[in-house]
Amino acid sequence: MEYRELKVNLPKEGSDSLYELLDTLSVAGYYEILFDGDAPKEPNQEGILRENTNIRIYLDKDDIEKELKIIIFLKINFLESASYESREIETRDYEEAYKEFYKPFAVGKKLWVIPTWEKDSENTKALWEPIGGIPLFINPGVAFGTGHHETTKLILERLDTIKETEKTFFKTACDLGTGSGILSIGLGRLGTDRIFALDIDPNAVKAAWSNWQENDFGRKIHFTVEESGLSNPNLNNYEYELAIANITFAVLSQNIRSLAEIKAPRFIFSGIITEKKDAFVDLLQSHLPGKMLFEQEWNEWWVLDWVRN
Known part of the structure; x- marks a missing residue:
């Protein structure tokens, strides 16, 4: 072709x-x-x-x-x-x-994003193995999430910090708009045992499942990925300790009622630009009342760590 x-x-x-x-x-x-x-x-x-x-x-x-x-x-x-x-x-x-242009890179203190075609490279292993790094093996395709974008890095860095500073890590989580599956893989490598992921793009779903299989987690993890939007009834079949969403303000605001129905006490959002941040926080207070645990900006993109009342 x-x-x-x-x-x-x-x-x-x-x-x-x-x-x-x-x-x-x-x-x-x-x-x-x-x-x-x-x-x-x-x-x-x-x-x-x-x-x-x-x-x-x-x-x-x-x-x-x-x-x-x-x-x-x-x-x-x-x-x-x-x-x-x-x-x-x-x-x-x-x-x-x-x-040719996608190379290994570090995120936070522990995580390393490694292209799948370099997972067995001794030169690549030398980057993360000596420091006890955690590799996330990804074949990004061309449009589903390489890990380079500010929003992806912000969430991965936040998860890395939570793993380091909080007493326990999330055992169950849902990944909304999973793309390449990089955030789900990050969750799994950091300790999450049950992950439900979804994306509206069928090619992204295939990519996420393929990338998941490229990673050895050293333990049994229940990972499910489905093609759907946030109205997926299966999303509400379980209770989660965390929901993550690397999705734009436009999509999140249109689906705020579906977000409110997710049985999770804590949410980490990214994909929010500075000019929409205050409006999004207002939406959260209206539909998921709670407080901000953490917020950080990078090139006018924000990560918001939100806990419900």
Whole structure:
């Protein structure tokens, strides 16, 4: 099968709005090049170096309409500061391209996110084994959650801190919008014994299950992942000690009543941007009355650790 690859370069601050468009268009896949140290930084009109990012977007070969919508988006929003080029590639190129740029990295004090194709590498083991690190083996695909995004890192760092500072860790949890399954895997590696995960994207569900099987937890864990939204009746069949949700404010606010029905005393939310934070806290007080245990911001993204009354 052939694909059309779009190579896009645009200002870093514009990447999230582009991702929203790509999710709406349901493109075949996309990823951000995070380790392109050779890419030149171009000065803007004031002579200040501009921080741009490179994103690869994959479309079906004949999907010209989606390509045009992406180009129009770039011209409207980043006329002078974005560039793009396209080419046709084969399936193998599409599946293997992101591996060149996805490398092991640490999150918090203990966790290490390791691509599955490097799990047996002695050089990779040397990064985390000597310090007693905890590896999370992930094949991110191209659009389901690599662990690099601020929201994912914020939740993983919070879970890592809770494991270190609190007397016990959560034995049961649900993972809302699991994506690649990276947060569920983090929960399992830190001590959770029963995890229920869900996602509306069937490909994400497959990716989460595949990634789960790549990890050796050293004990029996009951892990279930289903294709569904937050109205899934199975979500309410159990009581959980923790619910985690790396989901945008728009989705969370639309499903606030479903969130309130989840039988969990504690929630960790991410995917909330600064301009929506106060509105989301107001929603929580209205539908899940409680208090904030912890909050932290990174590049205008927030993680909120919330306990119900």
